[in-house]
Ligand SMILES: Nc1ncnc2c1ncn2[C@@H]1O[C@H](COP(=O)(O)OP(=O)(O)OP(=O)(O)O)[C@@H](O)[C@H]1O
């Protein structure tokens with residue numbers, strides 16, 4: 439179970455006029471217990487969604503307050519938390535590190551499968567399950583964006599995380615690939631927390647968090663949360679230069 443207690447994220451920001459750096463609040467304080475298997479996070483650009491997502495596996499640490507996963511504190515038990523919580527970035531290139539798909543998935547299996555041949559066979563099987571068998575030995579950069587997104591997801595899933603956090607996993611994808619990824623995520627046995635601008639996908643979650651200006655301003659069942667988000671967006675139109 440994921441628990442945030444008064445989690446606050448701040449950053450030092452330079453003063454453009456040369457004065458001392460100031461502390462800016464990016465998110466929080468947030469107090470939440472996430473027990474549902476499907477949680478979606480929606481909100482405007484710059485509202486703090488990625489910051490919230492990154493808190494969940496210790497990629498971002500709270501400046502004050504705590505974030506715990508199954509009782510493990512992200513501050514003091516970072517490696518154990520990251521083994522439990524897999525993170526899929528918006529941009530697959532941020533996490534694909536090996537030259538070919540089969541090597542990338544095999545790398546994720548290195549802890550659980552010590553034998554190299556067995557590891558490769560399992561990696562090929564995992565790629566075959568998502569329809570990438572015939573792409574397994576191509577250079578990663580030869581794959582389409584959608585294929586790379588699927589590969590990134592497969593590599594993270596190969597680590598067998600208890601929880602999967604995905605930061606806009608379908609934003610770059612066309613409708614077909616979006617459907618493939620949405621179906622894949624829907625079928626997973628793990629808890630999945632998805633940051634998304636796709637409100638139709640958010641409606642399929644069990645719980646939706648609406649983030650605005652670094653705060654969780656609505657938290658509840660999907661249709662009411664999505665309606666609250668739509669209201670928020672229509673009541674505060676973008677002004678030039680406003681993305682924070
Ligand atoms: N290290 C940092 N220092 C200063 N500001 C930061 C830092 N990290 C994030 N921010 C700011 O915090 C705000 C929230 O960023 P975040 O990436 O969480 O937004 P987001 O809701 O994911 O937006 P998007 O939908 O565009 O991805 C942004 O204004 C961003 O510029």
Ligand SMILES: [Mg+2]
Pocket residue numbers: 487488489605
């Ligand atoms: Mg983001």
